[in-house]
Amino acid sequence: MARVNQPPATAEDLLPLALTSYGHFTTLRVDAERRVRGLSLHLERLVRDSEAVFGVPVDTGRVRELIGTALDGRSGADGSGGAGGPGGLSGAGGPCTVRVTHFDPAVDLVRPERATAPRLMVTVRPAGELSPPPLTAMSVRYERDLPQVKHCGLFGALHARRAARLQGFDDALFVGADGRVTEGGTWNVGFVDADGTVVWPRGPVLPGVTAALLRELTEYVVAPVSLAEAKGMRAAFATNTSVGVRALAAVDDTPLAVEHPVLSALREVYSSVPGEEV
Numbered sequence: 400m401a402r403v404n405q406p407p408a409t410a411e412d413l414l415p416l417a418l419t420s421y422g423h424f425t426t427l428r429v430d431a432e433r434r435v436r437g438l439s440l441h442l443e444r445l446v447r448d449s450e451a452v453f454g455v456p457v458d459t460g461r462v463r464e465l466i467g468t469a470l471d472g473r474s475g476a477d478g479s480g481g482a483g484g485p486g487g488l489s490g491a492g493g494p495c496t497v498r499v500t501h502f503d504p505a506v507d508l509v510r511p512e513r514a515t516a517p518r519l520m521v522t523v524r525p526a527g528e529l530s531p532p533p534l535t536a537m538s539v540r541y542e543r544d545l546p547q548v549k550h551c552g553l554f555g556a557l558h559a560r561r562a563a564r565l566q567g568f569d570d571a572l573f574v575g576a577d578g579r580v581t582e583g584g585t586w587n588v589g590f591v592d593a594d595g596t597v598v599w600p601r602g603p604v605l606p607g608v609t610a611a612l613l614r615e616l617t618e619y620v621v622a623p624v625s626l627a628e629a630k631g632m633r634a635a636f637a638t639n640t641s642v643g644v645r646a647l648a649a650v651d652d653t654p655l656a657v658e659h660p661v662l663s664a665l666r667e668v669y670s671s672v673p674g675e676e677v
Contacts, residue, residue, distance in 0.1 A: 401522045402469055403504075408520060415504045416520075421511065422502030422551040423448040425608075428526050428640045430494045433470060434674025437608040437640070441499075444608065448548045449501055453517050457501065462519060466497055466677050469521040494526040496641060500551065527641060530666055533648035533657040534569035534637065536583065537562070538626055541573045546581070546603040560584040570637075572629075572650060575602055580624045586637040588647070589613075590624060591661045593633055600624040609638040609669065616668050626650075634659035643669050 401408040416422055425441045425448075435441065442459040449457045473495065499521055503514035539559040544552055559571035563584075572588065573581045580600050582588055587607040590598040597619040599610065613619075629635065634656045635647035644665045646657040 401520055402465065402472070403520045404465070404518045412504050412518075412520075415506050416500070416502045416551065419506050419508060420551045420553070421452070421506050421514065422500055422517070423452050423549055424498055424500040424551060425549055426640055427466075427497045427499070428494060428529075429466075429470065429497050429677065430674055432674070433467075433677045435677060436669075436672045436674050437612050438675035438677065440608045440611055441640075444549060444606075445499065445501060448550070449517065451545070451548050452501070452550065453503065453515060455515055455517065457519075462499060463677055465519055465521045466499065469497065469523050470495075470677070473523045496524050496526045498522045498524075502551065529643040529670075530645055531642055533646040535567075535649040536570050536572035536647055536651075537566055537568040538574050538580075538651055539563060539571040540576070541571070542575050542581065542603065543573070543605070546605055549605055556584045572647075574626050578625055580626055580629045583637050586639040586642070586645075589619075589636050589638065590629060590632040591634040591636075591659055595633075595661055596620055597661065597665070598622055598624060598632070600629075607639060609640055609643065612672050613638065613644075613665060613669060616672070617665065630655075634662055636662055636665065 403412045425444050427435045427441050429435055442462060445457045445462060449455060499519060501517050501519055503517040506514040541555055541559050543555060563571040571584050575581050579602055581602040582604040587610040592598055597617060599619055599621045601621050601623050630650050630653040637645045637647060646662050647655055648657050649655060
């Protein structure tokens with residue numbers, strides 16, 4: 400169930416977002432104990448992006464309260480009320496993915512500057528497995544609008560993903576107008592060079608929470624990475640809250656190692672990050 404400022408969302412609430420896509424969001428993976436890796440970073444993102452999109456602050460305490468309410472609703476969705484039931488946060492329910500979207504139902508196409516009273520919408524869905532099987536990526540020339548903001552304008556990213564999947568790949572890897580790799584459809588990308596060094600590409604990318612946590616705890620370099628250089632790396636990986644650290648098996652028709660020891664080390668580091676209670 401989607402909730403806007405706590406009550407269940409109505410079609411009237413959602414119509415402006417559907418018609419304009421003007422808003423921003425963050426996505427969290429909540430474990431069975433209601434803990435989130437990098438929760439503080441997610442809240443900081445909401446505050447930072449709200450200033451960029453609406454010019455107003457966000458009450459992070461209210462965000463946590465609304466997430467808790469949404470999780471309570473999920474626990475009782477099947478009428479069992481038990482944590483281990485089909486609707487619970489453990490057992491059959493398992494971990495879940497929570498998306499917090501910040502948007503203003505009063506947004507107007509002609510006068511968007513009047514959208515200064517945004518609301519918070521929280522949605523919950525089951526989470527997939529961490530570190531799922533390696534994926535293949537097709538390079539696509541694309542740069543996101545306002546890449547430093549996690550905004551709701553997903554058309555370009557989804558269109559690139561669609562094009563890649565129609566060609567038999569799992570997802571798209573974005574390449575800027577300068578020929579340098581930036582990020583994936585909904586993930587940051589990192590590489591492992593011949594010396595075993597983790598390389599994060601320099602460029603206009605979304606500052607991902609999972610990538611930030613890994614950077615806090617590991618050694619790395621940030622450098623421009625051309626598409627040719629990306630294909631020459633020993634290994635590559637995708638990171639986001641939903642998948643953690645996921646190996647890339649190929650970029651275009653170039654295979655990459657998926658069992659590299661650095662990838663294993665990154666997964667261990669990420670799994671060791673303690674969660675923060677919602």
